[in-house]
Amino acid sequence: MQPPKADMSSPSPRYVGRFAPSPTGPLHLGSLFTAIASWLHARQQQGHWLVRMEDLDPPREQTGAAEAIITTLTNWGLHSDAPVLFQSERLHAYQKTSDQLLETGKAYRCDCSRKQVATEGLASPEGWRYSGRCRERQVASNKQHCIRLDSRSVQIQFTDELQGPQQETPEQLYGDFPIRRADEYFAYQLAVVVDDAYQGVTHVVRGIDLLSSTSRQICLQQKLGLTTPNYCHLPVLIGEDGQKLSKQNLAKPVPVDYDLETMRWLLDALALDSDQAPLASGPKAALEWAAQHWQPQRLAQLKQLAAAPSSPC
Numbered sequence: 001m002q003p004p005k006a007d008m009s010s011p012s013p014r015y016v017g018r019f020a021p022s023p024t025g026p027l028h029l030g031s032l033f034t035a036i037a038s039w040l041h042a043r044q045q046q047g048h049w050l051v052r053m054e055d056l057d058p059p060r061e062q063t064g065a066a067e068a069i070i071t072t073l074t075n076w077g078l079h080s081d082a083p084v085l086f087q088s089e090r091l092h093a094y095q096k097t098s099d100q101l102l103e104t105g106k107a108y109r110c111d112c113s114r115k116q117v118a119t120e121g122l123a124s125p126e127g128w129r130y131s132g133r134c135r136e137r138q139v140a141s142n143k144q145h146c147i148r149l150d151s152r153s154v155q156i157q158f159t160d161e162l163q164g165p166q167q168e169t170p171e172q173l174y175g176d177f178p179i180r181r182a183d184e185y186f187a188y189q190l191a192v193v194v195d196d197a198y199q200g201v202t203h204v205v206r207g208i209d210l211l212s213s214t215s216r217q218i219c220l221q222q223k224l225g226l227t228t229p230n231y232c233h234l235p236v237l238i239g240e241d242g243q244k245l246s247k248q249n250l251a252k253p254v255p256v257d258y259d260l261e262t263m264r265w266l267l268d269a270l271a272l273d274s275d276q277a278p279l280a281s282g283p284k285a286a287l288e289w290a291a292q293h294w295q296p297q298r299l300a301q302l303k304q305l306a307a308a309p310s311s312p313c
């Protein structure tokens, strides 16, 4: 099945970017920062920008959050160039991919308990990693199990647009990682790879907190014979407690309607001179101005930006 097409002037755009929020709460300053940066990046290259709702984990989601996120993005001038894709409607595609990986021996069922995984875990710079105990065990499909990707002997190298050259061996860091969880929800790593390919995404612009997921995603792309997009990992905004602003630590939502002072703050955080921006003319004019002046390299090597105490929300 083909993805819903954007109103595209050319049949295969050179640049397709995306913003992929999880509807675990309303947009906060950190997520709006990422949304705007990914939009500017796409817009500057006359690319398409898509919104994908990552509603794959119902226990963590908040009722009404997906609609609230879409309304806020729209009010801030951030319109998806194709209908919003909901991952909850893509389960068949994840199932097909996970079946394919199992059938070709690239993934396997694992029935280790959490305790077993932790106690038998091997040392890793990340703390511990899965030992690979179930690789050869042929766990029956009627037992409760997760599905892990056999990631042995895969070494990943890529150059992040802002963070520079990266090199990781996912198996040494994370062990064989789950692509479907024991509670039968598909793992983020699998869904994101399947959908980036399905939507033809060429550029992933997102927070640096996801840099550590990238080698696992490239590993999956390689196992599936998919093209690897370009990656650009932005600094994350941190609050007064030194933690990344997130829905988990109850970062305050941004105003649902365009707010000039918040936009001013965000443009400055994006290393743009907000004094020059036509902020009072509304979000569309402010964003178009920002796309003309956007210089992502000004954020190069930055890992974090302080959102407090000067931030408007």
Ligand code: GLU
Residues within 6 Å of the ligand: 019, 020, 021, 022, 054, 192, 206, 210
């Ligand atoms: N859904 C993820 C989040 O809200 C982002 C995933 C991605 O951009 O790859 O943090």
